[in-house]
Amino acid sequence: MAGRKIPEVYLDLLSQPCRAVHILLSHSKVPFTVRTVALRKGENKTPEFTRLNPMQKVPVLVDNGFVLTESVAILKYLVTKYSIPQHWYPSQAERRAKVLFPRMTGSAVDGVKLERALAELKETLDRLESMFLKRQPFLCGDDITLADLLAVCELMQPLGGDRDVLSDRPKLQQWRSRIQSALGESFDQSHSVLYKVRENFKSKL
Structure with missing residues (x-):
């Protein structure tokens, strides 16, 4: 359509829901422009961004003047x-x-929060294995859905502290591999910032 602008997404790829949005757009070949908002630098609290989203959270989608400010809605x-x-x-x-x-938290890696979340994680992982993945390849059936995308981005987050929470869970590792296979290069592209955080963390040990 003439005069229509390409959607803009305001993201910090250290944020789980931001990665989910980025992966969906990239994998689906939807043209978009990324506006990086570095949470650690407080760029989400600038007057310009606050006018866009008074809650000062990412992701934000601006599509031809229409603004959405919540990851699931986006x-x-x-x-x-x-x-x-x-x-x-x-x-x-x-x-x-x-x-x-x-x-979804919409926040970057936080050591204290991460430790607390890891302590509560076992029950959630048990439930994913026993309830959702017991007889099907993806969380909602035979096909990948937004549920898988959001969940895998959450479970990738501890990699920022060099922790693979699925390392001793073969069934969930296979599920993650199926997601990566379905998404192709868009998965690793969207997680590249998280991988760099992991490497920086390891280099300081």
Whole structure:
């Protein structure tokens, strides 16, 4: 459409939900422009960004003047607006209801919070294995959905502190591998910043 602008996404790729949005856009070949907002530098608290999102959180989507400021809403909007394959967020009410959305923080790696989260993680991982992945390859069935995308970005986060929380869980490792295979290079591209944080962490040991 003439005069239509390419969507802009305001992201910090150290943030789990930001990576989820970035992966979906990249993998689906939707044209977009990234506006980096470095949370550690307080760029989310500038007057310019605060006017865009008074909650001072990322991600933010600006699509031809329309602004969305919550990760799950952004993902659902993108699937609907840009004809992204339906398996990501099925149109059928019953299947859509099964797509779970893990709680997103919109924050970068935080050592204290990370330790607390790791202490509470075992029960969640047990549930993923015993309930969601017991007889199916992805969390909601035979196809990858937004649930898998959001969950895997959450579970990749501890890599910033050089911790693979799936290292002793073969079933979840296989699930992660299936997601990586389905997403191709967009997965590693979106996690490249997190990988660098891991390398920096390891170099200081």
